[in-house]
Amino acid sequence: MPYVDEVLERVKQQNPDQPEFYQAVYEVLESLRPAIAKKESAYRKSALLERLTTPERAILFRVPWVDDRGQVQVNNGYRVQFNSAIGPYKGGLRFHPSVNLSVIKFLGFEQVFKNSLTGLPIGGGKGGADFDPKGKSDREVMAFCQSFMTELSKYIGPDTDVPAGDIGVGSREIGYLFGQYKRLSGRYEGVLTGKGLSYGGSLARTQATGYGLLYIVDEMLRCNGKSLEGKTVAVSGAGNVATYAIEKAWQLGAKPVTCSDSTGWIYDPDGIDVATLTVVKHVRRARLTEYAAARPGSVCHEGKGVWSIPCDVALPCATQNELLLEDAKVLAAGGCFAVAEGANMPTSLDATAYLQSHGVLFCPGKASNAGGVATSALEMSQNSQRLSWSFEEVDAKLSDIMVKIFHNLDEAANAYDMPGNYVAGANIAGFLKVADAMDAQGYV
Ligand code: NDP
Numbered sequence: 001m002p003y004v005d006e007v008l009e010r011v012k013q014q015n016p017d018q019p020e021f022y023q024a025v026y027e028v029l030e031s032l033r034p035a036i037a038k039k040e041s042a043y044r045k046s047a048l049l050e051r052l053t054t055p056e057r058a059i060l061f062r063v064p065w066v067d068d069r070g071q072v073q074v075n076n077g078y079r080v081q082f083n084s085a086i087g088p089y090k091g092g093l094r095f096h097p098s099v100n101l102s103v104i105k106f107l108g109f110e111q112v113f114k115n116s117l118t119g120l121p122i123g124g125g126k127g128g129a130d131f132d133p134k135g136k137s138d139r140e141v142m143a144f145c146q147s148f149m150t151e152l153s154k155y156i157g158p159d160t161d162v163p164a165g166d167i168g169v170g171s172r173e174i175g176y177l178f179g180q181y182k183r184l185s186g187r188y189e190g191v192l193t194g195k196g197l198s199y200g201g202s203l204a205r206t207q208a209t210g211y212g213l214l215y216i217v218d219e220m221l222r223c224n225g226k227s228l229e230g231k232t233v234a235v236s237g238a239g240n241v242a243t244y245a246i247e248k249a250w251q252l253g254a255k256p257v258t259c260s261d262s263t264g265w266i267y268d269p270d271g272i273d274v275a276t277l278t279v280v281k282h283v284r285r286a287r288l289t290e291y292a293a294a295r296p297g298s299v300c301h302e303g304k305g306v307w308s309i310p311c312d313v314a315l316p317c318a319t320q321n322e323l324l325l326e327d328a329k330v331l332a333a334g335g336c337f338a339v340a341e342g343a344n345m346p347t348s349l350d351a352t353a354y355l356q357s358h359g360v361l362f363c364p365g366k367a368s369n370a371g372g373v374a375t376s377a378l379e380m381s382q383n384s385q386r387l388s389w390s391f392e393e394v395d396a397k398l399s400d401i402m403v404k405i406f407h408n409l410d411e412a413a414n415a416y417d418m419p420g421n422y423v424a425g426a427n428i429a430g431f432l433k434v435a436d437a438m439d440a441q442g443y444v
């Protein structure tokens with residue numbers, strides 16, 4: 001049996017109740033086949049793929065906290081330190097009721113390849129909790145963050161593991177987490193990224209994932225003889241990534257016409273108004289119905305359906321498995337010629353295959369949303385130097401990194417005779433660096 005099949009079988013057997021993790025591993029290993037074939041016996045002998053698909057460490061912990069009624073609540077906390085071959089573990093924290101070990105392991109696994117693609121010295125990890133910040137008071141969120149960090153602080157540090165934000169973890173949560181780490185450790189150090197500007201954060205980190213997504217889309221289109229100018233863009237999500245993707249799409253001459261949240265979606269034929277969206281979702285933490293109320297020309301729909309609007313470019317920026325086969329068919333039939341993932345694994349495997357086989361340019365999340373973690377690594381550099389770079393300086397480095405990532409995937413896809421297959425290009429390019437570092441460091 002080919003080595004890849006052996007390892008896929010093993011991962012399935014050992015993680016029977018972890019569908020998201022298996023989906024992420026399957027996608028990567030399937031597209032690594034030609035790279036593995038070149039060194040199959042050496043990789044098999046050193047159990048490279050078994051090691052690559054097994055986290056170095058998975059920490060599960062209890063998070064007790066007291067709500068505003070005086071009731072004690074208990075959540076499950078996680079930190080999966082997946083791979084440190086090329087640097088300290090790096091990756092976000094997700095607070096959402098859907099969080100479980102499968103979700104955190106899929107995100108940690110993806111992060112290993114994404115971080116490798118940035119070209120910066122960061123390993124892969126991910127964490128979070130099944131806590132829902134929605135509807136909680138600031139005091140409750142603070143109590144939760146302090147309890148979460150009390151346990152997490154035992155396992156992280158500026159040279160070992162540096163968490164950041166993800167779904168449900170924004171500047172408010174990072175602030176509370178940082179404060180508690182400092183209080184427990186007595187040290188003022190860059191142990192988290194995405195920090196506020198007054199206490200060690202980097203300019204442009206907030207915008208980085210959304211902006212980076214548009215920088216790589218711009219380069220991918222340019223290299224395929226197309227451009228964003230005058231194009232209609234469909235975006236899902238209404239959080240950090242979606243908002244700054246929408247802002248940069250406008251700046252690059254496109255018209256973003258949709259966004260969505262967990263309750264519904266907006267179609268705004270005049271284009272999404274960033275200021276209104278920011279007030280509704282980021283200041284008031286409200287539902288998108290309030291956006292429609294403030295913009296009479298727009299329509300708010302309940303539930304799913306954001307991919308039913310004809311568009312040139314689609315940018316899924318909410319969550320995993322939110323763009324399915326049926327959506328892919330509708331997008332392709334409606335003339336969509338490019339899809340790039342702002343979220344992690346938003347496109348199902350069959351939807352990705354459909355888009356690729358119907359001539360739609362497809363950029364996978366581990367490349368197209370890497371601008372967030374890349375800028376986190378720039379925040380780490382600034383913290384180490386005890387310096388702050390200007391917005392323009394960080395933004396220019398971000399743009400440069402995204403352009404380089406695109407060419408890296410493009411070249412890897414060409415080198416393995418799969419021109420235009422950016423999924424394979426991203427997985428192979430990300431893998432080769434990590435595999436080389438693992439090889440050099442012995443059987444650890
Ligand atoms: P936010 O919490 O800021 O926003 C998430 C958005 O997605 C919200 O609009 C939320 O709706 C919606 N959403 C979340 N879960 C679901 C769900 N199960 N069904 C439908 N809608 C949902 O998170 P981010 O913008 O930071 O993250 C979005 C995606 O981007 C995630 O996949 C994340 O892993 C990925 N990512 C984030 C990076 C970052 O730097 N922040 C970096 C790279 C990737 P509602 O408002 O109703 O909750």
Ligand code: 2IT
Nearest residue numbers: 091092164166372373376
């Ligand atoms: O998925 C991701 O890359 C993130 N949530 C950002 C991680 C980070 O460390 O900035």
